Amino acid sequence: MELFKNVKNGFIEMIFGPRWTYIATVRTFLQNFLAITLADNKWADVISMAASELLENAVKYASDEGTKISIEHIKDENKLYLHVENFSTQENIKVLLSEVEKINKGDPQEVYLMKMQEAALRTDGGSQLGLARIRYESNATIKVDIDGDLVKVSVIFDLK
Amino acid sequence: MNSFGIDNVITEKATVELMDIANGIKVTFSGDIDVQNPEPIFVPFFEQIHNKVIETNIKYVELDFSKLTFLNSSGIKTLIKWITKVTPLPPDKKYRFKIIANSEITWQETSLKMLSMLAPGLIEIQIK
Numbered sequence: 001m002e003l004f005k006n007v008k009n010g011f012i013e014m015i016f017g018p019r020w021t022y023i024a025t026v027r028t029f030l031q032n033f034l035a036i037t038l039a040d041n042k043w044a045d046v047i048s049m050a051a052s053e054l055l056e057n058a059v060k061y062a063s064d065e066g067t068k069i070s071i072e073h074i075k076d077e078n079k080l081y082l083h084v085e086n087f088s089t090q091e092n093i094k095v096l097l098s099e100v101e102k103i104n105k106g107d108p109q110e111v112y113l114m115k116m117q118e119a120a121l122r123t124d125g126g127s128q129l130g131l132a133r134i135r136y137e138s139n140a141t142i143k144v145d146i147d148g149d150l151v152k153v154s155v156i157f158d159l160k
Numbered sequence: 161m162n163s164f165g166i167d168n169v170i171t172e173k174a175t176v177e178l179m180d181i182a183n184g185i186k187v188t189f190s191g192d193i194d195v196q197n198p199e200p201i202f203v204p205f206f207e208q209i210h211n212k213v214i215e216t217n218i219k220y221v222e223l224d225f226s227k228l229t230f231l232n233s234s235g236i237k238t239l240i241k242w243i244t245k246v247t248p249l250p251p252d253k254k255y256r257f258k259i260i261a262n263s264e265i266t267w268q269e270t271s272l273k274m275l276s277m278l279a280p281g282l283i284e285i286q287i288k
Contacts, residue, residue: 020196023194024173024192024194024230027194027230041266042266045265045266045267046266046267049230049266049267052194052230052232053232053233056196056232056233056234059196060196109274112274113274113277113278116236116240116274116275116278117244117278119236119237119240119241120237120240120241120244120278122237125197125199125234126234127233127234127236127237129233129234129236129237130232130233133233133236133271136270136274137266137267137270137271
């Protein structure tokens with residue numbers, strides 16, 4: 001039972017779908033769980049919203065079965081890492097990389113406002129607001145790692 | 161029912177109700193808006209309201225989100241589409257929004273504040 005002793009950092013991992021119906025369940029679980037573990041309702045709300053937006057993207061743009069969400073709370077750094085992994089097409093990956101570059105480059109509020117103005121003109125059902133919203137609402141850092149058709153989007157929250 | 165004769169929107173997890181108030185109309189959101197594509201549900205509803213507001217020369221629309229626990233970014237987009245319909249209208253056709261947000265629901269303060277930046281001068285925010 002050594003695994004359960006000396007636990008330094010919190011860690012959650014879930015693998016499912018991708019299915020839209022799981023998203024609300026995961027969001028609600030994270031919100032409740034993080035509100036207790038972080039003892040901070042505001043961060044629990046923000047992180048669960050970010051998880052929900054990333055999972056929506058994972059489901060919308062998945063090319064194959066399998067979505068993994070993991071959360072790691074590094075207590076010494078007071079940082080929380082949220083990762084969502086899924087498979088996607090090279091075409092979608094290219095769009096994602098370009099979006100993340102734009103979002104990370106600018107001021108979070110200005111980028112979000114620009115994305116909102118663009119969203120008003122979109123007619124394809126997508127909003128492309130999720131990542132800009134996460135960055136604006138949390139001031140978190142967004143990172144993308146690609147391994148073939150496997151996409152890993154990481155959001156790093158500075159809880160200080 | 162409201163004097164516009166527009167039916168409320170009731171989905172599995174959310175309700176959006178339209179009602180008459182003394183100085184205009186009020187739209188009350190409750191539940192969670194987290195469907196994959198909310199546009200076919202909400203865009204026609206908001207368009208009907210927008211058209212009736214112009215037709216009847218109403219100048220005040222209250223959007224009460226205080227009972228809405230979650231709104232995904234696709235849902236935000238439907239509100240953006242409504243608000244950006246008002247900004248290009250001639251001054252005599254324009255109407256004002258008042259957004260009511262709940263301070264205990266974290267995303268409301270941040271996300272709803274941003275909506276007011278889309279239409280400066282047309283949107284007032286009250287955080288309860």
